[in-house]
Amino acid sequence: MKNIIILLVLFMINSLVFAQEKLAKPFSTPEIEAQVEAIMSTMTMEEKLAQITGTRIRELMVDGKLSLEKCREHIPHGIGHFCQFSTGQALAPEDLRDLVREIQQYLMTETRMKIPAIFHEEAITGFATLGATTFPQQIGIGCSWNPILVKNNTTSTRKNMRNAGATFALSPMLDLSRTAHWNRHQESYGEDAYLTSRLGVAFVKGLQGEDLKTGVAATVKHFAGYGTKNNDAKTLYEEYLMPHEACIKIAGAKSVMPSYGVYKSLPISVNPTMIDHMLRKEIGFDGLVVSDYGAINMVHRKYKQAPDYMTAGAMAINAGVDVELSSPTTFPLLPEALKKGLVTEEIINTAVKRSLTMKARLGLLAKNPKIGKEGSLDFDPLAFRKLAYEAACQSIVLLKNNGILPLKKEIKKIALVGPNAATVQGLLGDYTYQAMRAFWKSEQFDAMNPKLVTLKEGLENRLGNSIQIKHERGCDWSASLEAKIDKSGFGDSRLGKLKLLTVEGLPKPDLNKALKIALESDVIIAAVGENISLNGEGRSRKGIGLPGDQEAFVEKLLATGKPVVLILFGGRQQVIDKIEGRCAAIVNAWFPGEEGGNAIADILTGKVNPSAKLCVTYPNSQEKVEVNYQNGYSKTNPPLYSFGHGLSYTNYSYSNLKVKSRAKLIDKRISIAIDISNIGKVPGTEIVQLYVSPTDPNSTMKAIQLKGFQRVALEAGETKTLTFEVSPQQFVQYKNNSWIVEAGKYDFKIGASSTDIKEHKIINLTGDDLILPQGREVFFALSTIK
Secondary structure (H helix, E strand, O other): OOOEEEOOOHHHHHHHHOOOOOOOOOOOOHHHHHHHHHHHOOOOHHHHHHHOEEEOHHHHEEOOEEOHHHHHHHOOOOOOEEOOOOOOOOOOHHHHHHHHHHHHHHHHHHOOOOOOOEEEEOOEOEOOOOOOOOOOOHHHHHOOOOHHHHHHHHHHHHHHHHHHOOOEEOOOEOOOOOOOOOOOHHHOOOOOHHHHHHHHHHHHHHHHOOOOOOOOEEEEEEEOOOOOOOOOHHHHHHHHOHHHHHHHHOOOOOEEEEOOOEEOOEEHHHOHHHHHHHHHHHOOOOOEEEOOOOHHHHHHHOOOOOOOHHHHHHHHHHHOOOEEOOOOOOHHHHHHHHHOOOOOHHHHHHHHHHHHHHHHHOOOOOOOOOOOOOOOOOOOOHHHHHHHHHHHHHHOEEEEEOOOOOOOOOOOEEEEEOOOOOOOHHHOOOOOHHHHHHHHOOOOOOOEOOEOOOHHHHHHHHHOOOOEEEEEOOOOOOOOOOEEEOOOOOOOHHHHHOOOOOOOOOOOOOHHHHHHHHHOOOEEEEEEEOOOOOOOOOEEEOOOEOOOOHHHHHHHHHHOOOOEEEEEEOOOOOEOOOOHHHOOEEEEEEOOOOOHHHHHHHHHHOOOOOOOOOOOOEOOOOOOOOOOHHHOOOOOOOOOEOOOOOOOOOOEEEEEEEOOOEEEOOOOOEEEEEEEEEOOOOOEEEEEEEEEEEOOOOOOOOOOEEEEEEEEEEOOOOEEEEEEEEOHHHHOEEEOOEEEEOOEEEEEEEEOOOOOEEEEEEEEEEOOEEEOOOOOOOOOOEEEEO
């Protein structure tokens, strides 16, 4: 048996390699702590409870205007948070900012403690408010494999939110999703912990900026293992906890939201093992824990783990939840729980202290806090639209191409068909402003604010009169019973009162006309897939194939003998195994955001060379199973497309792999260099992926794991050398309640996808196995390009 030693010098080693992974600063400072203690010393229990609860602006409004009488009645002692403050309104930017200022003015002048509120909102695809830039859904952004892009996007979100007076976001979503059947699949960055962690860190850094006094606090969610079975400790620690841990330790996330799920049969919102032990003690999180909307009352109402709401609230705050959102039903009962000995005043004070510390960090406890930006506001300036366009271009995956793309000059007639060809519903992911208004408010949204560019408009913008485009929907998205509101699950309590939005104002689809123009065309572009009613939180479908009659419609298009370019819109991989082999090209556009039509058109016409690669495995059946590339794929039943797959209009070669055959476990980094060449005729960007596999068949490490990646831009004929610097600590496993790095031989693989490995070499990592007493601290490989 190998000797296991505890390296007390790890801190010294790690400090040398944290150039890209500096540990986050503490939540509080002596100055903030003194300020908070002074405030709390004069607070009544009612004023304390106000700071650890939230409410909605609608409670204060009368006939569309703020009512001071309602304020005095509803929040006489102040309030901690205003929840989803902008998606609950339909206000122009200046009006939204002015409403925030008006409410803050009441709080800072009429309440005894004069403490401003935190205004929070969703930010997964940009600031969720009327008129703001709408980026592609996160599942598409995951396919960009581009942390810089993510940071740029959330930097723009930060500016918009701060300009409106918002200081807190309920984003990013860091759940790993390994089944397209999960209705929140679209909000994830995919199935891989490493990729999700890299993009999550970039998201938080862009949103929070260099200083929270001018930034927006990110909330990492949903802690942890939401949407899956999370009771296997090894998988939970190594994979599901990793994105949260990286965002906390590296990016400085100071807000965490537990999920609606359970761990070891106990709801996570009242689970001390997960919140107090794993999050606070093991990961070292020192920030604010906020509940998911209605999650605490579900402990009594749905999970039946508490006899009443009072006990549920006591269980949650004892477990480590600091703030109850959105409209509290349990924390207001804490005084009664206090009298009954179910909670202590010290525990309540700890939650209040964290809430006030967050406000201090955000600059809200300053003498004259800055609320919003003066003057006129533009939430979708040209610079932000360009970001949305670039994000869409980099998120759209070319899955298949027999040479039909980019469209050739010989093509003169295009048949543009399908339910997503000329409509905006396929552009929008869940938790966009538009989807929030449509689903939660049952309202039609304004497709001109911000302007949403359909595929038809994009093609017309790019092609002009040079190519004739004839359009007909041909079929609808689905039959009326294809999707339904899931009222039985453990989600937001508002679901029980909703109905699916129907798309109004569209002509009835004409199948015969669509087939006629298809027969007269040179190429058929079929824009199919989902819309916001078929995919998202609380929406369930019977399966994950093309909805309704769309597959049958595509079959009829294929029968014309004309080449079919299939454009897939939606928030999940949609099973197309029966038609995939007969399509000339397949493009997965996901929910591509406001510039989706222009981005898809530019990829189809060759103005943009696609670079995106799948952040998920593309299944070949609708079987309800989780798929994780790390376990290896079946040789007899492989997926339709592998994790990491994505095509380009050029070709790349990999050569001249350079890496030593031996290294020590105590080495800071292992260098792996390879030459990447563009051997085609057009410029392009290749996403180079580094995987590691154990060679020992008895190893408990997963069969293949992503340990590094890099986008490499290359002109036609150009070669660049990419060097990865990998830390042996990236191979850490969680075993027997310890973090251990095992010596042995590892196969280092560099390729274009998880199954398209171009070069590999076995490296023998020597030395005694390492136990990392402080847990995981080195997360990522470094990379350089020359």
